[in-house]
Amino acid sequence: FAGLADVSISEDIPVEGEITVPVGSRSPDEDYSTLDEPVKDTILRDLKAVGKKFVHVMYPKKSSALLRDWDLWGPLVLCVSLALMLQGGSADSKDDGGPQFAEVFVIIWFGAVVITLNSKLLGGTISFFQSLCVLGYCVLPLTVAMLVCRLVLLAGSGTISFIIRLIVVAAMFGWSTLASTAFLADSQPPNRKALVVYPISLFYFVISWMILTFTPQ
Amino acid sequence: IASPVMYLLAEFDDAANLLAANPDATTISIDEPVEIPKNQHSRRQETGREEDDELLGTDDSDKTELLAGQKKSAPFWTFEYYQTFFDVDTYQVLDRIKGSVFPVPGKNFVRLYIRSNPDLYGPFWICATLVFTIAVSGNLSNFFIHLGKPTYRYVPEFRKVSIAATTIYAYAWLVPLALWGFLMWRNSKVMNIVSYSFLEIVCVYGYSLFVYIPTAILWIIPQKIVRWVLMVFSLCLSGSVLVMTFWPAVRDDNRRIALATVVTIVLLHALLAVGCL
Numbered sequence: 488f489a490g491l492a493d494v495s496i497s498e499d500i501p502v503e504g505e506i507t508v509p510v511g512s513r514s515p516d517e518d519y520s521t522l523d524e525p526v527k528d529t530i531l532r533d534l535k536a537v538g539k540k541f542v543h544v545m546y547p548k549k550s551s552a553l554l555r556d557w558d559l560w561g562p563l564v565l566c567v568s569l570a571l572m573l574q575g576g577s578a579d580s581k582d583d584g585g586p587q588f589a590e591v592f593v594i595i596w597f598g599a600v601v602i603t604l605n606s607k608l609l610g611g612t613i614s615f616f617q618s619l620c621v622l623g624y625c626v627l628p629l630t631v632a633m634l635v636c637r638l639v640l641l642a643g644s645g646t647i648s649f650i651i652r653l654i655v656v657a658a659m660f661g662w663s664t665l666a667s668t669a670f671l672a673d674s675q676p677p678n679r680k681a682l683v684v685y686p687i688s689l690f691y692f693v694i695s696w697m698i699l700t701f702t703p704q
Numbered sequence: 705i706a707s708p709v710m711y712l713l714a715e716f717d718d719a720a721n722l723l724a725a726n727p728d729a730t731t732i733s734i735d736e737p738v739e740i741p742k743n744q745h746s747r748r749q750e751t752g753r754e755e756d757d758e759l760l761g762t763d764d765s766d767k768t769e770l771l772a773g774q775k776k777s778a779p780f781w782t783f784e785y786y787q788t789f790f791d792v793d794t795y796q797v798l799d800r801i802k803g804s805v806f807p808v809p810g811k812n813f814v815r816l817y818i819r820s821n822p823d824l825y826g827p828f829w830i831c832a833t834l835v836f837t838i839a840v841s842g843n844l845s846n847f848f849i850h851l852g853k854p855t856y857r858y859v860p861e862f863r864k865v866s867i868a869a870t871t872i873y874a875y876a877w878l879v880p881l882a883l884w885g886f887l888m889w890r891n892s893k894v895m896n897i898v899s900y901s902f903l904e905i906v907c908v909y910g911y912s913l914f915v916y917i918p919t920a921i922l923w924i925i926p927q928k929i930v931r932w933v934l935m936v937f938s939l940c941l942s943g944s945v946l947v948m949t950f951w952p953a954v955r956d957d958n959r960r961i962a963l964a965t966v967v968t969i970v971l972l973h974a975l976l977a978v979g980c981l
Contacts, residue, residue: 586862607783608790609825678793686829693836700843700860 537561544624544666554617554670562623565630566595569694572633573701586697594697598690599623606675606683613674622687625667629691632659633698640703652699660695664688789824789903797826804911807945812952822903827910831876834913837920838872839865845924875976876913880905883950886965900949908949912942916977939977943970 521529537560570591586594603618611618636652668684675683778785843861884902891899900908919938923931946969951962 586860590862605790605825605829608787610787610790678795681794682792682797682825686832689829689833689836696836696840697860697862700858702858702860 533558533560537564540624541627544627554613554621557614557617557620559616559620559623562599562620562626565623565626566592569595569626569630569633572630572637573697591697594693595623595626598693602686602690605686606671609679609682610676611671611674611683613671618671621667621670622690625663625670625691626694628659628662628666629656629694629698632656632695633701636698636701637703640701644702656695656699660691663691667691789822791821792823792825796821797823800826800907800911801830801914804914804945805941807941807948809944809948812949822901822907824903824906827876827906827913830910830914830917831872834917834920835865835869835872837917838868841920841924845926848924849926871976871979872913875972876909877906879972880909883969890961908946912945912973915942935977939974943973946970946973 536556536558540558540561570588573586573591574588599619599622602622603615606613606618607615632655635655639648639651639655642648664684664687667687671687672680672684778788839861842864846861847858880902884900884905887899915938919934922934925931947966950969951966
């Protein structure tokens with residue numbers, strides 16, 4: 488290798504730079520990495536987010552939390568519990584019974600998708616999953632109504648219980664529609680608001696009808 | 705063809721009259737120059753020309769087809785293409801519904817309301833509402849018929865919803881498809897027939913179904929006479945909208961075929977009414 492001794496770096500090309508590896512930049516990363524935290528923390532954080540959204544639905548104010556951090560856990564839990572509670576309806580024959588689990592599930596999710604598509608096609612500025620999130624969360628009052636109806640039906644199924652159920656379901660239907668309208672109406676063009684609100688009220692009306700006509704075995 | 709200037713003046717006169725009658729009315733400002741000839745068509749029928757032109761607008765139908773084609777320029781795989789089918793405001797939808805419930809003899813529904821802008825919002829949501837209305841009111845009427853009988857227990861017949869949905873959506877989409885195909889075929893044989901685009905036919909059928917919604921609600925009343933009267937009345941109303949729309953399209957054709965077409969339209973509509981109610 489004698490020839491290598493003659494190799495020299497030309498002085499025209501400046502060589503600059505740092506060779507040291509930076510050490511001190513780990514601390515900002517620790518805040519974003521949730522891989523090392525205990526599982527309880529992760530679950531509790533998500534549960535708290537879902538619970539906060541439930542509170543937002545029950546007291547609808549113009550908050551952007553529901554829209555900004557959308558998640559579909561709440562709608563899934565509500566839909567499954569509503570469909571489970573609607574089971575066990577009376578059926579003399581296969582054709583006359585109430586809606587089955589799959590029918591409730593499909594109506595809620597397919598209905599929410601269709602309404603979201605409708606509002607987007609009419610020129611809404613809300614994103615697809617945000618709208619699904621709001622529509623799913625606003626089923627909460629109707630799930631509460633279903634719970635109350637089942638409790639009332641345990642006590643008896645005469646005319647008085649029907650009137651109580653009717654009042655409760657009607658009130659919760661109004662609450663759901665108002666809550667979802669409060670969140671969704673702002674994102675629509677102003678002269679099409681009624682065109683967007685009507686399918687939402689139809690959707691909740693169908694769910695209310697399923698709840699009201701539930702008769703136990 | 706008379707000069708376009710005359711029609712522009714007539715259009716301004718009519719607009720001024722309408723505004724004078726109702727100063728609070730919202731007016732549409734027309735941006736594109738392309739839109740003006742289309743509005744001339746709907747204005748022309750209000751200047752008192754004979755009934756033929758009111759219903760036909762023959763020599764402008766070609767132009768209108770071209771102009772309508774220019775509007776939807778987005779390719780069909782983009783979202784914007786489908787947004788053009790929902791380009792309606794609340795008052796437009798309400799106007800179209802009013803036009804379907806109170807058919808004015810001599811005014812063609814398509815020309816008056818839709819020629820500029822067929823939409824899919826009306827047909828889709830009117831059909832959805834009709835499906836649920838029929839299911840709910842069918843259930844309720846069963847309940848009232850059997851009320852008081854000790855052996856009756858209320859059952860929510862949820863299966864009705866799926867049957868009603870299939871029937872109504874099939875009617876609202878397949879029959880316009882068949883009718884459109886038939887009209888296209890006849891159009892190739894007899895040249896001067898007014899041609900409607902597929903969307904316009906779907907629109908007319910969708911909006912004509914609207915009158916069945918209050919009928920279905922009133923169907924809860926268990927009296928047979930009331931039901932029959934209601935059904936015949938609603939059939940006449942919505943059938944007349946359809947007949948007035950499609951009569952100009954087929955009347956230039958062979959007499960028998962024209963009659964057969966119109967009778968088939970009315971018959972299918974009646975079948976739907978009887979079957980669903």
